[in-house]
Each structure stands twice: as structure tokens, then as C-alpha cells.
Amino acid sequence: MLDNLTQRLAKVVKTMRGEARLTEANTAEMLREVRMALLEADVALPAVREFIAKVKEKALGEEVIGSLSPGQALVGVVQRELAALMGADLGPDATQLSFAQQPPAIILMAGLQGVGKTTTTGKLAKYLKEQKKKKVLTVSADVYRPAAIAQLESVTKQVGADFFPSSASDKPVDIAKNALDWAKKHYHDVLIIDTAGRLGIDEAMMQEIAAVHAAVKPVETLFVVDAMLGQDAINTAKAFNDALPLTGVVLTKLDGDSRGGAALSVRHVTGKPIKFAGVSEKLDGLEAFDPTRMANRVLGMGDILALVEEARKGVDAEAATELANKIKGGGKFDMNDFKAQLTQMKKMGGMSGLLDKLPAQFQQAAAGANMDQAEKQVRRMVGIIDSMTPGERAKPELIKANRKRRIAAGAGVQVQEVNRMLNQFEQMQTMMKKLKGGGLMKMMRGMKGMMPGLR
Template sequence: MFSHLSERLNKVIKNLTGQGRLTEANIQETLREIRKALLEADVALPVAKAFIEDIQAKAVGKEVMESLTPGQVLIKLVHDELVTVMGESNETLDLKAQPPAVILMAGLQGSGKTTTVAKLARWLQQIQKKSVLVASADIYRPAAIDQLETLAKTVGAEFFPSQTSQDPIDIAKGAIQAARNKVVDVVIIDTAGRLHIDEQMMSEIQRLHAAIQPVETLFVVDSMTGQDAVNTAKAFNDALPLTGVVLTKADGDARGGAALSIRYITGKPIKFIGIGEKIDALEPFYPDRIASRILGMGDILTLVEEAERNIDKAKAEKLVKKIKKGKVFDLDDFRDQLKQIHKMGGVMGIMSKLPGVNQLPDQVKSQFNDKRLVEIEAIINSMTPKERRYPDNIKNSHKRRIALGSGTSIQAINQLLKQFAQMQKMMKKMSKKGGMMKLMRGLQGKFPFGGGGGLPPGLPF
């Protein structure tokens, strides 16, 4: 996400911090490079222009020019301007209405609208502790109704059945009444999408909006469409009283222009961002955190929140006690750790939120891939319980069976066992004194996630 923009801005910033002091000349050069980076990232021209003008007005001030660390001051100006453009702070859903609070979802076909309905239902249930009913008013695609029903079962939300022969308004009103009867907190209505904006589509959704008066009307847009995402957001905003935007497929959007442009062009906040295909890959949009990610400062707050939600605390405490008692850390324990990493978005999901990752060489970053993690888990799953407990006793004949069962090679198994032996020694050594923080630092370079077999120095694992 935002890798192209992040790479360009970090290069500009790196050149700037090497300057002993700021002059009007090197400020102008820096701003030209930032403007170029924004435009290459598909940021709308009016947004890029205003962005540069605002920074320029502040950068030529006395406090910046005479600062002992002018480069750092200018970086802060860029950070603050990114936050301002994207909306200052996260704007949450307003669900204060008499239950059920109704959320209407709008967007073009292919934007990920139906999947986002399910993701949002899951988020409301798990994070906000709300009961949720979902319904599809898309009478043009029977598959959309079936898809939503399947997704509703996956996330544990109530599903209101509908037919293609019904009127969308009747479907929505029926869903709201069903939610009222069952005392459900929130109703999410999925609507029909089109491949392009047309009058019939807009007329239908305007009638639907007028009939049900939702408390939230969210526009779902594919961030990978770049400038088109901003144009369609503006068209929908002109036709509907939108309350917010959900930006989907941000994990595949290397440019990030839509995230920087939508708030400025429409005046409507980005409330959520979709960062993957998994049903839990939806997170509230925090402009300050996104700005930090873009500038390579990491996003530790989101990482901590994900850890709080996904890490099995009972298992974690059990492992800590086990290590403190000097008991052997085995492959079953290691497999549990891999599962926790999966839940937090995989190695790349965690790495993307760590400070300084953008500054790592490409050959180092390429080592961190979740394929290796999946391969390790497959190898461990192909072992017997005894082999997982006593990996030192695994013979060559066992390795052939494990390789066949996991679809890997004996070489891959040997590599894992060698690295795991190093981990065991480190665990044993650190269990004597120094605590878990020292232990985690000591594990640097011992995790077999990368193709080269270890983490680069300096990362806070």
C-alpha cells in the first residue's frame, strides 16, 4: 500500500536531511520533487497544487529556516499536510439513531461492495459489539444475493433473504422491519452496482435513500482505479448525501492517489480502508497513521491494536511460563506463533507497520514473504507429534516422508531444523535471565521467514 509514493517521498526526504541548512533554493527543489511524486501517485492535480502551496507557505518561515534540524522540521510539515489532506482524524460511524441504525452501501460494480458489507458487519460485531443484519437490494444479479448470504454465514451476521423480482425499496424496508422485530442494532443494505455511472442507477439509489433515510451512506470505491476513484466519488457525492467513503483493495494500490484526493475533492471522510481479501481485512482509516506509513515512520499503534485483537493471550502466557521454567520450546510452540502471525496479516502485514522498513534494500525486503511461512507450517504439520516435540531425533527416512507430505524438499526441512535449533538455544539461554524483551532481541536473525533465513539487523522483533 502506497509503496510507490512512499518510496519517492522517502528518497526526497533522505536527500533533504543530508542538507546542513535549508535555503529557498533547496526548499523549492524539494517541493518540486514532492509535487512530481504526488502526481505520479495519481493524486488529483488540485490536491497536489494545494498540498505544495500550503507547505511552501510554512517552509519559508523563520522557525524552519533557522531550525537546528531544518530537514526534520520540513518532514514534519509534509507529515502534517498529508494528515490534513486525508482528513485530520478518523471519523467513526454515527450509530446513535433509534435501533436499528441503517447503513446504505453504494458503489460501482467490481468495487468490492458486497464483500465490504460482510467485512463491516464483522467489524461492527467484533469491535463495536453490535448485532448486525445484512440484506441485498441488488435485484439485477442473483449471484450478489447468494454471495451476501454466504458471507453473512461466514461472519455470523443475520441475513434477510430477497428475490430479483422484488422492488429494492420493499427489500430494504422488509430488512429494517425484520431487524426491528429481532431487536438487531444495525442493518446494512447492499445496493446494485453498475459498470459505469448512469441515470437509472442514480435514480434508483436516490429513491432508496429517500425511502429508508439511512444514518450512514457509505460510498465503496476501488483505490486501484486512481483518478477514476476520485471522479466516481464526486459523482456519487453530487447525487447522494454521502457520510463517508470506504477505500477497498488498498493492498494492491502501490500509488495511493485516491486516499490523498478523495477527502479534498468530495469533502467526505474516508472511514474505512480495505487492505486484503480476507474477511477481517478492513480497518478504520486514521490519516495520521497512514501518513506515518507513507513517510516510513511505521504504524505501531495499529500493530498493537491488531496484536490485542488477534493474539491468544492464554497461549502466550502459557509459552512465557514454559520458557521461564526452562522447558524446551518445540515445533508445536513455533507453529502456534506462525498462526498468530497469520492472524495479524502475515509477515508482510506486520513488516509494513514497522518503522524504517521502507529504507531497507529491495533484496532484503524480498526475503520477507508469507510463502516461506506457509511452507514452514506445512512441514511442521507433516511431522508426527513426537517429531515436533523432539526434532533432533528426525532421521533422513523421516525427512523423506515429511517432504512428501508437505510438498517440499529435504533441503527445506534441513534449513528449518537448523534454524529452529538456533532458536531453541536462544530460548534456553534467555530463559535464565534478562526477561522476554532481551529474548526477543536475541532472536534477531533467527526467524526463518525470509529466503535468506533471517531478519535484517535493527528491527524491533
């Protein structure tokens, strides 16, 4: 998101390296670059003007006078103001969902059709169930879009939450009331109501969602908006903010080829915090939004906390402990263990997903590596292991010429690729033996050049 801004800032920091202090002139040059980058990213003009004015005021103030590195000092000011523009100034609790009411806490999802509202409802149900340990019920009050109710039922079942059935012949207000009654009787902690969207804003739609809101009085009313909408997101945000007492924003499709302006504009227009961001199409691709961390990512400072969280989610701690105990006890590292390591890497979002969260200097260092090729190779390696018999996985030394040909045919690859994968497995097996003897540093050095595409 906002890659252009990252690149422009890096360029200006370099040009300011020789400057002794911040002046009106050299600050103006950098602010011009920031302004252009924000406008190109489809950020609303009023938001850009306010942002530039605040940065200029802070940059020429006492905060950065006398800094040994004026360029870096100015980036620091931009980072703080960018975080504030995205909601950091509202305080750490502003991005949290409120459950301060007698259960069930009701969450109303609002937005136009096609922004990913129904999928986001499923993602939010999964997030609340797994991260907040809540018993969640979902219901669809979208009686206009064909298959909307069936779609929500499908994603709700996939995430393991409860679904309240509704029909296209029912009235949205009645659907919401009946679902609330059911949620109370069955002791649900949260009820999420997915409402109808339209291709454009119309009076009937706003009256209907306002009536649903009045009937159930939700504790959270979330405006779901597509991050790729750009300037259109601003008009939509204004209309919904006028019609409903919004409590927060959910940005979808932040992983798309978006210029990211909606992330900055919608917060500015509504005055409401961004609470969640959709970062992938998968049902676990919803992140709690943190303005400071997002500002860091935009400015190429990385998001190490997100990286740690991905690792915590992706790594099966019990399986890792089991493997460590197996190796320590003299057990052999086999193909099943190797496959488990590859699978955990995929769970953590793959190499490109992890690289995206690293600071810019690390991303530049890996710029020559073909991440797509590396991830494709990992998938092929898993496919090769899946083509082996249980006996071959447990004892890879059994795999000779005839078996290699059979495995290659089963995985749809050349025999050379099976040989390459077996070589990489043997390298990993050797490292595991060193780990048993406490040679952790030797193992780390030995990993260099191991992963395909990352040589």
C-alpha cells in the same frame, strides 16, 4: 501507497541537508518534487494545487524559520498538510461511524460495480461485530447482478453476522424496508444495506439508490471506491456526492499496485472523511482510517500503532500465557508450540505485512532480505510439522532417518529441508530454556539469523 512521493521527499531532504534555512528557492525545488509525485499518483489537479499552496504558505511562515534541519522541517509541514488533506482537519471523531440513533443504526453502501462493495459489506459486518461488539444484519438490494445476493449471504455467514434473504424479483425499496422491520423485531444494533452498482453512472441507478435512502433514512451513507481507479474515482465521487448525502468514504484495494491518488482526491472532491480502508482481500482486511497515521506511512515514517494493533489481534494472549507457564513449570517446548508460534506470525500479516508498517530506515535495512522467500519457507515449515504424527510432535527426538523420509514425502519436500527445520526448532527450544532461567537478552541475541531469508 504513494511510494514515489516517499522516495522523492527522502532525496530532497538529503539535498537540503547543508542548507542553513528555508528559502523561497530551496522550498520551490522540494515542492516541485512533491507536485510531480502527487500528479504521477493520479491525485486530482485541484487537490494538488491547493495542497502545494498550503505547504508553501506554512513552510515560509514562522513555524519553521530558524530550524536546524530545514529539510526535515519541510517534511514535517508536508506531513501535517497531507494528513489534513486526507481528513485530519475534520477532527478525531469525523472518521468514526455514528450510532447516535435508536437501533438499528442503518449503513447504506453506495458505489459502482466491481469496486468491492459486497465484500466490503461483509468486512464491515465483521469489524462491527468483533471490534464494536454489535449485533449486525446485512441485506442485499442488488437485484441486477447475478449471484450478488448469494455472494453477500456467503461472506456474511463467514464473518458470523446475520443475513436477511432477498430475491431478484423484489424491489430494492421493499427489500430495505423489510430488512429494517426484521432488524427492529430481532434487536439488531446495525443494519448494513448493500446496493446495486453499475459499470458506469446512470440516472436510473441514482434515482433508485436515492429512493432507498429516502425510505430508510440511514445514519451513515458510505461511498465505496477503488483506490486504483485514479482520475475516474473523482468523477464517480462527484456524481454520488451530488445524488446522496454521503457521510464518509471507504477505499478498497489499497494493498494493490495502486498509485494511491484516490485517497487524496476523493476526500478533496466530496469533503467527506475516509472512514475505512481495505488493506487485503481477507475478510479481516478492513482498517479504520486514520489520516495522520496514513500520512506517516506515505512519508516513510511508518505506522507503529498499526503494528501494535496487528500484534494484539494476531497474538493469542491466552495461548502465550499458557506457553510461558508451561516453560516456567519445567515443560518442554515441542513441535506443537513451534507451529503455534509460526501460525501467530502468519496471523499478523506475515513478514512483508509487518515490514510495510515500519519506518523507512528499517525497511531499507531489510531491503536485502527476500520476504517472499521467508514467508514461503514458514509455510513449508508448518507443512512439515503437519506431516508428523502426534507422538513425533510431542517428542521430536523420536524423528530419525526413516521418519524423516516419511515426513518429507508427506510434506512434499526434500529430507534436507526437514533437517533444516529440525535444527531451527532445536535453536528455538534452546532459547526457551534460557527464557526459563531469565536469560531474555541471551535469547534475543540468539534469534539473529534464525528466520529463513532474514539472515
